[in-house]
Amino acid sequence: DADVTQTPRNRITKTGKRIMLECSQTKGHDRMYWYRQDPGLGLRLIYYSFDVKDINKGEISDGYSVSRQAQAKFSLSLESAIPNQTALYFCATSDRNSNTEAFFGQGTRLTVV
Amino acid sequence: KQEVTQIPAALSVPEGENLVLNCSFTDSAIYNLQWFRQDPGKGLTSLLLIQSSQREQTSGRLNASLDKSSGRSTLYIAASQPGDSATYLCAVRVFSGTYKYIFGTGTRLKVLA
Numbered sequence: 020d021a022d023v024t025q026t027p028r029n030r031i032t033k034t035g036k037r038i039m040l041e042c043s044q045t046k047g048h049d050r051m052y053w054y055r056q057d058p059g060l061g062l063r064l065i066y067y068s069f070d071v072k073d074i075n076k077g078e079i080s081d082g083y084s085v086s087r088q089a090q091a092k093f094s095l096s097l098e099s100a101i102p103n104q105t106a107l108y109f110c111a112t113s114d115r116n117s118n119t120e121a122f123f124g125q126g127t128r129l130t131v132v
Numbered sequence: 133k134q135e136v137t138q139i140p141a142a143l144s145v146p147e148g149e150n151l152v153l154n155c156s157f158t159d160s161a162i163y164n165l166q167w168f169r170q171d172p173g174k175g176l177t178s179l180l181l182i183q184s185s186q187r188e189q190t191s192g193r194l195n196a197s198l199d200k201s202s203g204r205s206t207l208y209i210a211a212s213q214p215g216d217s218a219t220y221l222c223a224v225r226v227f228s229g230t231y232k233y234i235f236g237t238g239t240r241l242k243v244l245a
Contacts, residue, residue: 023175052233061136061221062235077232109175111233120166121223121233123176 022046025110025124032100032131040095040127042110048122050113051093053077053085055106056126062109068093070117100131134159134226138236145212146244153207153239160200162224163231167196167207170219170238174239179220180207212243 023044032038042051049070052079054062064077066085074085082104085098097104110124135158145151155165164183168176180189181194182205188197195208209216219238226232 025175039164041168050231054235056238059237061237062233067230067232069230086133090177111176113231120164120178120181121225123168125175128173 021125022122023110023112023124025108025127026064027127028125029128030128030130034131036100038100040097040108040110040129042093042095042124043091044093044110044112044122045091046112046114046122047090048112048114049090051087052111052113052121053083053093053095054109054111055079055104056109057106065095065108066087075099097129097131100129102131105129107108113114134162134224134228134234136222136224136236138220138222138239140239141237142240142242144242144244147212147214149212150208150210151194151212151241153209153220153241154191156207157203157224157234159226160203162200162226164225165196165198166204166225166233167194167205168221168223169223169239176221185238190243202215206243209241212241214243217242 052067053065068087106125115119133159182198193210221238223235224239
């Protein structure tokens with residue numbers, strides 16, 4: 020089983036719909052992240068969470084919200100999807116030590132039509 | 133603001149060649165640098181993690197170096213194989229209010245049989 024699991028893997032949704040992307044991890048890490056990847060722009064941070072009670076905005080949080088339901092679960096919601104939110108979304112985890120590596124999920128390819 | 137650049141954006145080489153991928157960053161105040169591999173439709177696989185105090189790390193045919201003072205890292209792949217074809221991403225871990233990863237835009241590598 021993967022350390023970081025994202026569901027769904029692929030999703031097509033209509034403009035204006037609400038959609039939730041889910042992430043769960045078995046690493047026991049405190050920190051979880053949501054990134055989006057667009058061609059030519061690299062990965063950009065949407066939100067991150069250092070524990071269940073600590074949620075922080077990243078560089079591109081507008082139009083998104085998150086929920087940290089448990090240490091192992093971190094979900095990303097698009098309240099009202101728009102076409103420019105079409106992207107590849109990644110969840111990642113790391114522990115609190117600044118020197119450890121990050122682990123990524125397989126990604127969710129979201130298309131908003 | 134930390135920026136991470138990867139050159140070239142794409143690279144095509146014949147099988148068996150030794151090759152170097154470049155990653156540069158604008159602020160030397162990093163905690164570590166991580167190289168990832170991304171296959172189409174799949175997540176990011178961590179290849180090598182170099183701590184800020186280290187100069188290089190090796191794993192099999194891969195060797196990554198880090199020169200913090202000049203803001204550069206290189207990923208050396210020896211005896212390239214078609215299975216090495218993927219996009220390679222570098223990311224630096226920095227502190228900007230909190231610990232974050234800043235990603236480059238990647239180098240898309242194709243190794244021809």
